[in-house]
Amino acid sequence: MEDRKKKTVLEDDAECKGQLNAIGDALYVIGGKWKLRIIIALMHGKSRFNELQRTIAGISSKVLASELKELELNGFVRRRVYTQTPIVIEYELTDYALTVRPVLTVLSEWGSMHRRKIRQVMKQEFESKA
Amino acid sequence: MEDRKKKTVLEDDAECKGQLNAIGDALYVIGGKWKLRIIIALMHGKSRFNELQRTIAGISSKVLASELKELELNGFVRRRVYTQTPIVIEYELTDYALTVRPVLTVLSEWGSMHRRKIRQVMKQEFESKA
């Protein structure tokens, strides 16, 4: 009845709490419906507000504005104002934003693997019912 | 005025849509406040409901129950019922759940890097005000 003991529980726990916090931080910054879409859109190069809104299908100006503000605060996006007439405002990724690339890669690799797996499962269920 | 043209826009776009969907799928499954905490808790080994609730500080039974159901539906968790008396129910990760390890790793690495960076920025701001 006591195979429930584990070795190095303390190490595990400390490591694990740190990991949880770190993951929390990461998801805080790139979580939500739009953050990653905006980042990915800006990976193609700098863009103006309305241009960006047209690129990212379905986002409203309100949400885009607030997301851009947050991304700027978190150091992912730079807002450049060119004071010619007419005035031009451009958003671009910072160098720092490029550090999320590996995260994006792993996430999308796992995601597409998961997608394939879900399809398989659905197929199996369909066949077993037919 | 026209340095705004990009090469291989079509490739980029197709690749990018797929990536977005995949990332969406991934975040759907591991997103939210609790999913990853539960997964990480179960990485230590199988666990019973109340045990799990005690491990994961702050989660309510309602939320734990619904999260576990979702995780089961998505093939991450297996719910085992042992029909002795008294009846025992145990939750454990599936092999499939272990495939998210690399995601967790990258996410937590980036997250702790980000944490360090935030600290630095805050420190700089403090010093420049002093």
Add this chain to the structure above:
DNA sequence: GTAAGCAGTTACCTTTTGGTAAGCGCCAAA
């Protein structure tokens, strides 16, 4: 002069997500 684009803001509303507290049926120990 009027329409249309730019870069947003504002007020309001709905949906999703998460939290609280209580309680249910079943069982076992004190």
Add this chain to the structure above:
DNA sequence: TTTGGCGCTTACCAAAAGGTAACTGCTTAC
């Protein structure tokens, strides 16, 4: 027999996230 653990469910609420639509001031193009 009451107390407590187990594995949840239920009803009710609150906060956060996201969506809609209208409108702002500015500028240029028709």
